[in-house]
Amino acid sequence: MQKSKALEALSALANPTRLDLVRALMPFGTKGLSAGEIARMLDMSASRLSFHLSALEQASLISSRKAARHVFYAIDTQGLGSVIGYLLNDCCGSHPEISACCLHPNLSESQTGLTTAEP
Amino acid sequence: MQKSKALEALSALANPTRLDLVRALMPFGTKGLSAGEIARMLDMSASRLSFHLSALEQASLISSRKAARHVFYAIDTQGLGSVIGYLLNDCCGSHPEISACCLHPNLSESQTGLTTAEP
DNA sequence: GGTATATTTCAACAATTCATGAGTAGTTGA
DNA sequence: TCAACTACTCATGAATTGTTGAAATATACC
Numbered sequence: 011m012q013k014s015k016a017l018e019a020l021s022a023l024a025n026p027t028r029l030d031l032v033r034a035l036m037p038f039g040t041k042g043l044s045a046g047e048i049a050r051m052l053d054m055s056a057s058r059l060s061f062h063l064s065a066l067e068q069a070s071l072i073s074s075r076k077a078a079r080h081v082f083y084a085i086d087t088q089g090l091g092s093v094i095g096y097l098l099n100d101c102c103g104s105h106p107e108i109s110a111c112c113l114h115p116n117l118s119e120s121q122t123g124l125t126t127a128e129p
Numbered sequence: 130m131q132k133s134k135a136l137e138a139l140s141a142l143a144n145p146t147r148l149d150l151v152r153a154l155m156p157f158g159t160k161g162l163s164a165g166e167i168a169r170m171l172d173m174s175a176s177r178l179s180f181h182l183s184a185l186e187q188a189s190l191i192s193s194r195k196a197a198r199h200v201f202y203a204i205d206t207q208g209l210g211s212v213i214g215y216l217l218n219d220c221c222g223s224h225p226e227i228s229a230c231c232l233h234p235n236l237s238e239s240q241t242g243l244t245t246a247e248p
Numbered sequence: 249g250g251t252a253t254a255t256t257t258c259a260a261c262a263a264t265t266c267a268t269g270a271g272t273a274g275t276t277g278a
Numbered sequence: 279t280c281a282a283c284t285a286c287t288c289a290t291g292a293a294t295t296g297t298t299g300a301a302a303t304a305t306a307c308c
Contacts, residue, residue, distance in 0.1 A: 013148065020143035025266090026136055029220065036222055045285060058267060060286055077283050079275040087226040090216075094227065097213050101148065103155055107206040108213065144296085164255060177297065178258055198254050198305040 014069070015103045019093040022069035027054070028062045035072060035085045042084025109129070134189070138212040141188035146173070147181050154191060154204045161194070161203025184205045 022028055034051060035042060043051070049059045063083055066072045070089030075082045102108045143148055153170060154161060162170070166180045182202055185191045189208035196203045221227045 013145070013229075017143060017145055017148065018259075020139055020148075024139035024143040026132070027266090029132065029136065029139075034218055036220075036224070046283090049285095053267075056137075056285065057287080061266075064286090072158060081285065087224060090221060090224075091144075091227040091229060094213060094216050094221075097142070097216075101152055101155075102209060105155070105204075105206060107211075109212040110210060126195070140295095144297090164251090168255095174298075175255065176257080176266090176299075180296070202254065 011092045011100070016067055016093055016096040016100075017047070019069040022071055025054075025062070025065075027058075028066055031062055031066060032071065032085065034092070038084065040084050042072075042082040044080040044082050048083065053083060058069065068116070086110045130211045130219070131153075135215040135219075138188040138190055138208065141184045141190055142212070144181070144184075146171075146183075147185055148183040150181055150185060151190060151204065151209070154202060157203065159203050161191075163199040165199065167202065213237055216245050 023032070032050065035050065045056070045059060045063065048054075048063075049056055052059075057074060063074070064073065065076055067083075070086055070091070072089075073086045074082050075084070098104065098109060137158065142151070151172060154165065155180070164175070164178060164182065165171075167182075168175055171178075182191065186193055188201070189205055190212070191202050191208075192205045194203070217223065219227060
């Protein structure tokens with residue numbers, strides 16, 4: 011992955027609304043959700059939702075699929091994986107201490123010194 | 130890691146200058162580099178450098194240590210690991226396809242469909 | 249004390265991001 | 279055809295971000 015694409019993806023993720031969108035879409039897999047369903051679920055205006063969905067799609071973090079008068083949005087697992095991989099491998103040079111939290115996510119905080127889940 | 134802290138870190142990383150800073154500091158480990166050395170290495174003005182270093186430190190992605198009239202900056206491996214872990218585990222629910230690129234960074238693109246290194 | 253070096257802070261400005269509300273375009277079914 | 283529904287686009291303004299250069303602060307050396 012090239013740096014400019016990684017920056018685009020990081021910028022897309024660096025926003026509370028868009029992070030919520032990613033998390034909301036995650037459980038729905040490749041089928042995804044229609045824009046209207048997302049808007050109702052997160053209580054957002056149509057234009058605001060469209061603005062943020064565009065940013066995520068442009069960054070290859072989600073994909074869209076038209077069906078009749080609906081547009082379904084779903085997580086782009088490859089794109090999301092690429093960004094995380096870029097951070098971990100290209101950016102951090104696969105540093106063992108940095109990798110630790112990802113490879114062993116179930117270690118308690120007392121063991122790793124890191125927090126990997128909300129309290 | 131809490132969402133607000135993750136957003137702060139993602140915002141810090143979503144900038145070309147700061148991404149360069151992280152990559153530049155990575156090889157120097159815990160010893161780090163002084164602000165002056167970084168400024169020379171990346172050819173930046175002192176005030177511009179200070180602005181970006183502050184953002185990275187505030188986001189717990191780097192740490193600083195005063196020594197005489199120098200200030201040394203080094204990667205905060207725990208902080209950086211926490212952000213990546215947040216994305217991978219909290220945000221993506223440890224989705225197997227998303228984890229693939231991080232757990233097996235040396236698979237070729239033809240095997241994974243992902244790119245993990247610059248050409 | 250005085251000067252040089254290292255770093256940060258500040259004000260001003262340009263550029264970008266984001267929310268809002270109105271308007272537009274395409275699809276469906278009566 | 280018309281109305282209802284779904285989603286997107288556009289213009290506006292507020293807020294935030296990033297750059298620049300000057301000034302301030304702090305330390306070291308003579």
